[in-house]
Amino acid sequence: xxxxxxxxxxxxxxxxxxxxxxxxxxxxxxxxxxxxxxxxxxxxxxxxxxxxxxxxxxxxxxxxxxxxxxxxxxxxxxxxxxxxxxxxxxxxxxxxxxxxxxxxxxxxxxxxxxxxxxxxxxxxxxxxxxxxxxxxxxxxxxxxxxxxxxxxxxxxxxxxxxxxxxxxxxxxxxxxxxxxxxxxxxxxxxxxxxxxxxxxxxxxxxxxxxxxxxxxxxxxxxxxxxxxxxxxxxxxxxxxxxxxxxxxxxxxxxxxxxxxxxxxxxxxxxxxxxxxxxxxxxxxxxxxxxxxxxxxxxxxxxxxxxxxxxxxxxxxxxxxxxxxxxxxxxxxxxxxxxxxxxxxxxxxxxxxxxxxxxxxxxxxxxxxxxxxxxxxxxxx
Amino acid sequence: xxxxxxxxxxxxxxxxxxxxxxxxxxxxxxxxxxxxxxxxxxxxxxxxxxxxxxxxxxxxxxxxxxxxxxxxxxxxxxxxxxxxxxxxxxxxxxxxxxxxxxxxxxxxxxxxxxxxxxxxxxxxxxxxxxxxxxxxxxxxxxxxxxxxxxxxxxxxxxxxxxxxxxxxxxxxxxxxxxxxxxxxxxxxxxxxxxxxxxxxxxxxxxxxxxxxxxxxxxxxxxxxxxxxxxxxxxxxxxxxxxxxxxxxxxxxxxxxxxxxxxxxxxxxxxxxxxxxxxxxxxxxxxxxxxxxxxxxxxxxxxxxx
Numbered sequence: 001x002x003x004x005x006x007x008x009x010x011x012x013x014x015x016x017x018x019x020x021x022x023x024x025x026x027x028x029x030x031x032x033x034x035x036x037x038x039x040x041x042x043x044x045x046x047x048x049x050x051x052x053x054x055x056x057x058x059x060x061x062x063x064x065x066x067x068x069x070x071x072x073x074x075x076x077x078x079x080x081x082x083x084x085x086x087x088x089x090x091x092x093x094x095x096x097x098x099x100x101x102x103x104x105x106x107x108x109x110x111x112x113x114x115x116x117x118x119x120x121x122x123x124x125x126x127x128x129x130x131x132x133x134x135x136x137x138x139x140x141x142x143x144x145x146x147x148x149x150x151x152x153x154x155x156x157x158x159x160x161x162x163x164x165x166x167x168x169x170x171x172x173x174x175x176x177x178x179x180x181x182x183x184x185x186x187x188x189x190x191x192x193x194x195x196x197x198x199x200x201x202x203x204x205x206x207x208x209x210x211x212x213x214x215x216x217x218x219x220x221x222x223x224x225x226x227x228x229x230x231x232x233x234x235x236x237x238x239x240x241x242x243x244x245x246x247x248x249x250x251x252x253x254x255x256x257x258x259x260x261x262x263x264x265x266x267x268x269x270x271x272x273x274x275x276x277x278x279x280x281x282x283x284x285x286x287x288x289x290x291x292x293x294x295x296x297x298x299x300x301x302x303x304x305x306x307x308x309x310x311x312x313x314x315x316x317x318x319x320x321x322x323x324x325x326x327x328x329x330x331x332x333x334x335x336x337x338x339x340x341x342x343x344x345x346x347x348x349x350x351x352x353x354x355x356x357x358x359x360x361x362x363x364x365x366x367x368x369x370x371x372x373x374x375x376x377x378x379x380x
Numbered sequence: 381x382x383x384x385x386x387x388x389x390x391x392x393x394x395x396x397x398x399x400x401x402x403x404x405x406x407x408x409x410x411x412x413x414x415x416x417x418x419x420x421x422x423x424x425x426x427x428x429x430x431x432x433x434x435x436x437x438x439x440x441x442x443x444x445x446x447x448x449x450x451x452x453x454x455x456x457x458x459x460x461x462x463x464x465x466x467x468x469x470x471x472x473x474x475x476x477x478x479x480x481x482x483x484x485x486x487x488x489x490x491x492x493x494x495x496x497x498x499x500x501x502x503x504x505x506x507x508x509x510x511x512x513x514x515x516x517x518x519x520x521x522x523x524x525x526x527x528x529x530x531x532x533x534x535x536x537x538x539x540x541x542x543x544x545x546x547x548x549x550x551x552x553x554x555x556x557x558x559x560x561x562x563x564x565x566x567x568x569x570x571x572x573x574x575x576x577x578x579x580x581x582x583x584x585x586x587x588x589x590x591x592x593x594x595x596x597x598x599x600x601x602x603x604x605x606x607x608x609x610x611x612x613x614x615x616x617x618x619x620x621x622x623x624x625x626x627x628x629x630x631x632x633x634x635x636x637x638x639x640x641x642x643x644x645x646x647x648x649x650x651x652x653x654x655x656x657x658x659x660x661x662x663x664x665x666x667x668x669x670x671x672x673x674x675x676x677x678x679x680x681x682x683x684x685x
Contacts, residue, residue: 220493246639261639262546265628272631283639314548
């Protein structure tokens with residue numbers, strides 16, 4: 001249904017490769033020399049420091065960069081001048097370049113896979129390792145999966161995993177070292193995922209982290225000031241978060257607002273079943289107040305492309321008159337001039353209907369009626 | 381496992397049968413005090429509150445406040461606690477409750493770090509305690525006891541067990557059931573987090589053998605695989621009572637978190653299609669809209685007669 005949405009992870013944050021590598025470096029995980037930049041002028045300076053040849057890698061918070069041409073080698077200045085603007089200008093899965101990483105190249109003998117993630121069904125951290133890395137995790141063969149509790153991975157466990165994927169000598173020693181460090185990093189930052197793919201064996205048998213993926217848990221941010229610099233949010237997302245809302249932008253023309261994630265999803269489903277195209281998913285949280293609904297309308301007014309607003313609030317103990325006040329205020333203040341189709345379940349709904357009688361907000365008794373009216377309205 | 385009914389209702393020979401004592405952690409906060417009053421109004425026997433530093437005071441001139449859960453438990457014998465503390469205090473408060481002997485911990489806060497939840501659940505397992513949530517609206521036996529933030533109007537005593545990941549959708553579907561004459565014997569909010577103290581499958585195990593239960597309604601949503609696991613358990617256990625499901629999020633885009641931390645589809649994992657097909661395999665119809673739930677349930681009831 002949806003092709004393009006703004007990035008909004010809600011409760012997690014995915015770091016860019018160079019950011020993940022900053023953390024890897026801090027914890028002593030072996031990397032190639034590399035520098036990041038955000039424009040070509042800066043890039044030229046960085047290129048001189050690093051020295052040719054090197055690769056340039058687009059920094060986007062999604063996978064599939066290689067296939068999309070986002071990783072290119074540069075043997076000299078001419079190639080750099082040609083390729084840098086091309087890579088910088090790419091859009092991958094709807095994401096623009098946040099930065100470019102310039103990184104030296106290695107003589108790779110083999111690519112391994114290594115990750116540590118918070119396993120929700122097992123309720124502990126789990127290591128996945130394989131001697132056949134370099135492809136997406138779904139395609140990684142011969143995975144060794146090991147549950148490791150909630151603490152650091154002990155050296156003997158790391159050694160067992162290393163043996164299980166068939167490593168020996170210097171490579172095995174390096175693997176144990178990297179896994180122990182990666183686990184220390186993951187535990188200390190309370191990450192949901194730390195992935196090195198590929199983890200490359202180079203000519204002398206040592207291991208180097210060629211790529212890095214690191215996903216943190218936003219809910220633990222209050223313990224991690226040091227991760228704040230990696231936060232990236234659009235204005236609308238930031239405002240939504242400040243109000244305690246959850247927002248996902250979609251590509252239709254009917255904004256969907258409600259209280260409670262399940263209820264808004266349900267409304268989105270019914271709207272789609274009726275041929276409507278949602279412009280966004282906006283959950284104002286369990287309660288609903290004049291302020292929260294007013295703020296929701298303000299956010300929607302800034303989205304463009306929205307032609308109708310569908311509101312589904314299950315109040316229970318919320319007075320619907322309180323919500324009606326928000327609509328009236330939003331029209332009065334000129335925040336919105338769009339028609340609103342709403343279903344407000346709660347107390348004083350007759351009074352709320354009377355309040356809105358002459359406004360562009362219509363109140364319906366059932367959500368089905370509100371949806372039908374919104375879809376019909378959008379087609380007119 | 382500890383019997384949730386015994387905790388919430390007790391046995392007929394108990395002195396406090398049907399009015400089991402409940403304590404409130406975070407009773408003096410805006411949210412905690414609002415819902416404490418609502419619970420009292422519903423008939424829940426709130427016997428004490430806990431707010432560090434406010435021990436010795438009284439909430440609304442009646443309910444004693446203690447500095448620690450241990451003191452509150454010692455003074456009242458309560459085994460149930462409803463927790464209204466901010467997410468960042470969840471870990472400490474939950475551990476304190478479990479260490480003090482609380483056997484049913486209803487954790488309301490949203491945005492609890494996943495690691496904190498895991499730590500608390502490990503402790504709960506050692507203590508043989510039930511944790512509902514975090515990020516749950518709560519648990520209730522309609523018209524008897526409410527431990528949580530649910531508005532009372534949608535619920536009515538009856539014979540349907542209702543389990544839900546979502547809060548407002550729980551109210552919506554309880555409302556639809558009640559309007560159609562299907563009261564509820566128990567309702568359990570699982571919570572929208574990726575890790576739940578009581579998963580759908582645990583909640584099912586809690587309710588499946590209630591003799592007076594006539595049917596089961598499961599309200600799921602996209603993300604994770606708890607609905608699939610539940611459907612498999614229903615198949616394996618030979619559970620035959622009329623069961624209907626509803627899944628929210630069919631129209632949600634992939635790889636986007638839809639409000640709840642747990643509501644995200646990765647590939648086919650967590651998708652509505654996967655859940656619907658597992659429920660169908662278990663011979664459980666899945667409603668397209670909340671209003672369709674009682675209709676399908678009535679259909680199952682006729683067939684099973």
